[in-house]
Amino acid sequence: MTQLAIAAPGAHGPNGEHLDSSGDGHEIADAAPRTETFTENFELVAKLYSTELSVLVDDYKTNAPVLNATLQLQVADLTSQAIFHEDAGDFAFDEAALLDLLQKPGKHELIFTVTTPTQSDQLRATLNSSGAVEEHVEHGHPHHDDHEHDGHGHIEELFHSPYAWLALALVLGVLVLVVQRIRGRASNAVSRKI
Template identity: 45%
Template sequence: MNSLSLSRRGSWSDGWQQWLSGAAVAFLLILSSAGTWAAPGAHGPNGEHLDTPTAAAGSASTAPRMEARSESFELVAHLRGDELSMLINRFETNEPVLKAQVEVESGTAKATAKFHEDMGDYAVDDPAFLKALKAPGSHPLVVTILAGEESDLLEGTLQTGPATTASGDDHGHAHDGAGHSDGHGISNVVWVVLVMLLLAAASAWRTRRSRKAQGGAQ
């Protein structure tokens, strides 16, 4: 076998390995950026003014949610495991309403919402009130806001579905970020391992081809 033939085979083998390496890198980049593509954005046409990190995170969760607005205020509420959390803004300016007096009514139940300075939200943690809201069905809410000289009533409906476990992992779901799997597909970790095996096989094949080429040239 002449040197030109060996050179062509070597170039073809190098090109094939480079292509596999590039494909593997691209695949890994896609996996790593999947979380970014799935990140929630604005609330949409019904909640543009409350597009904050906290509210955006809530929009991606399965927590029951309610939106309400008036000429003065708007709010987004989420029912979580241990509280009913509400973000309240001024409708016209999107300015957060801080340290106001807030009460929430649902039927005959009533509770006062505490203001969290660290999160800027208002939360109801009354056990009896939360138990009533967690019952499956529609729960009309009336929120009374007293901010300085201003006061207003905001009304909305919180829709609560069938009871679920707190963790949501009873069906074999994994939520560790690096190897997310919902039980209906192959996890990202498995794909990474497959790509690594493919690269190892390509490297071994190239080494064997190189040895054969050297043996034929002798």
């Protein structure tokens, strides 16, 4: 059997080790400006949309989402506090002055401060903005503007998650086993009657 291993950003090895190379924040090529960074405590992915900077924060050791935290961002002379969206599990910065600055073409140095009840950490990253950003319509959470969302959550990330595909394969495997057992019992019952 041939096995294929692909190390995506934030990927974990067989012993839980991270397969990323550096912790100084690196850029990822994508349609929307995006960056990610990590420290020994947290890993963070930020994506810039026209209406917000959406940020996902995970525990570095377990890769579990960090939900009970406050997240602050400093860019140039601006400081902003994130709003947490429980339904999507992300943090969002939607202040107009911050978005105007980040949507300007060029490299923007970001300093995130993550604070949980047990720890606090600073994460630095660089966001390279081309000036063109996509409309953000994945979340089912309300924004401070009046546009509608389709309520899909982070469905885009779900399709890229190997864990989601593994879970789907396991569910389908169990379903096949159940159907085979039911068929086997039905054919045994028919052969006993004959």
